[in-house]
Amino acid sequence: MERRALQILIAIAALVPVLGGGVGVAHGALAFGAWPGAGADSQDRYLSGLLMAIGLAFWWCVPKIEKRGPTMRLMTFLVVVGGLSRLAGVVITGDAGKLGWTLGMELFVAPALCLWQARVSALASHRPPQGSSSPPRPSRAAWS
Numbered sequence: 516m517e518r519r520a521l522q523i524l525i526a527i528a529a530l531v532p533v534l535g536g537g538v539g540v541a542h543g544a545l546a547f548g549a550w551p552g553a554g555a556d557s558q559d560r561y562l563s564g565l566l567m568a569i570g571l572a573f574w575w576c577v578p579k580i581e582k583r584g585p586t587m588r589l590m591t592f593l594v595v596v597g598g599l600s601r602l603a604g605v606v607i608t609g610d611a612g613k614l615g616w617t618l619g620m621e622l623f624v625a626p627a628l629c630l631w632q633a634r635v636s637a638l639a640s641h642r643p644p645q646g647s648s649s650p651p652r653p654s655r656a657a658w659s
Contacts, residue, residue: 539563
């Protein structure tokens with residue numbers, strides 16, 4: 516049940532980078548207001564593609580979540596670095612704009628889901644084999 520809840524929450528949370536990245540790829544810098552020029556638009560589309568890829572990687576983790584620890588940790592690292600970069604922008608400019616709410620996703624939700632994935636992975640590795648109701652018992656020879 517805990518595994519299923521984690522899978523559902525990761526699938527929902529990954530909607531943010533997939534949809535946000537998709538909007539950025541489709542609309543470029545215009546998604547955020549006035550046309551800044553071709554260079555800024557190109558950079559925005561590129562970074563939006565990376566954002567979308569991060570969300571897709573989180574979705575890739577969902578079916579076998581208990582086995583996807585390395586990918587979860589890498590994606591979480593990327594998200595946290597992005598969040599810290601956004602936070603630096605807030606410190607420098609004093610405003611995160613209309614995307615300020617994403618700081619919570621980047622600095623709290625993603626790390627919490629990563630820690631939860633580690634727990635689910637640890638629980639899964641201590642589970643008895645399928646079809647067995649209890650762990651195997653040692654033979655008498657092991658006690659001699």
